Amino acid sequence: MQKSTLFDAIARPRRLPDEVAQSVMSAITSGALKPGDKLPSEAEMSSNFNVARTVVREAISLLKFDGVVDSRRGVGAFVANREERTSFRISPACFEKRREIIKLLQLRTSVQSGAAALAAELRTDAQMEVIETVLQELLEANDKGPEAALEERVEAELRLYQLITEASENEYFCDVVNMIEMNIQNYLRSAFLKNAAACEFEPNVILExxxxxxxxRDQAPETARVATRKRFSNASDSLAARKDFA
Structure with missing residues (x-):
């Protein structure tokens, strides 16, 4: 069967339905798929992504639940028109994932604030220059908005705090932060991105x-500790406060 060029095969074995759904969303966001376009058949998508047809079926179900695609019996699945989509909704499975993200953010609040305090004390000029560069990348991605630069914005934020952690010169802080990020990447990425789009593009977040x-930059350890704790506590609180709009 000839493969479409719309999608790439998924190499990672976990979270496959979420990965397929995210790939379809990326194609829609980029304009490769437009409202009214018919998605490739289940068999074709299975071949393109190199996953089982049941994985594709579940991914389409997730997209249908969120009103991103419409399914027509005997015809196929189509990209929904934005103005005709139902109000934004989050699946029950996403709520479970949200609780896991909150737990990880709670853990990271303590770890990251300690690392930031040490980074303020120990960072080098070279490390500070890279941190400033990545902050600027985050700001530029933020200005584009969640529809245009969601993953770019999230990746910049992750890199920013990785660099801050590395500047602490404490490999144990680095190990814990890497463990947290690995859990997000391997199990919770789709939910993390969805919640980041809703919560993380606000002006107050950028100020934090x-x-x-x-x-x-000012080499103020306690100020860095408090500012970092505030940022991650607020991220956890805003995530916990979100509601499901039916």
Missing amino acids: HKAVVAAI
């Missing part, structure tokens, strides 16, 4: 990131 970097 800037406050963390400014404290590290």
Whole structure:
């Protein structure tokens, strides 16, 4: 069967339905798939992604639940028109994942604030220069908005705090932060991205990131600790406060 060029095969074995759904969403966001376009058949998508047809079926179900695609019996699945989509909804499975993300953010609040305090004390000029560069990348991605630069924005934020952690010169902090990020990447990425789109593009969030970097630049350990704790506590609180709009 000839493969479409719309999608790439998924190499990672976990979270396959979420990965397929995210790939379809990326194609829609980029304009490769437009409202009214018919998705490739289940068999074709299975071949393109190199996954079982049941995985594709579940991914399409997730997209249908969120109103991203419409399914027509005997015809196929189509990209829904934005104005005709139902209100944004989150699946029950996503709520379970959200609780896991909150737990990870709660853990990271303590770890990251300690790492930031050490980074403020120990960082080098070279490390500070890279931290400032990645903060600027985060700001630029943020200005594009969640529809245009969601993954770019999330990846910049992850890199920013990885660099801050590395500047602490404490490999144990690095190990814990890497463990947290690995759990997000391997099990919770789709839910993490969805919640980031809803919560993380607000102006106050950008001010919080800037406050963390400014404290590290000024070599003010306690200010960095407090600013970082505030950023991650607020991220956890805003995530916990979200509601399901039916």
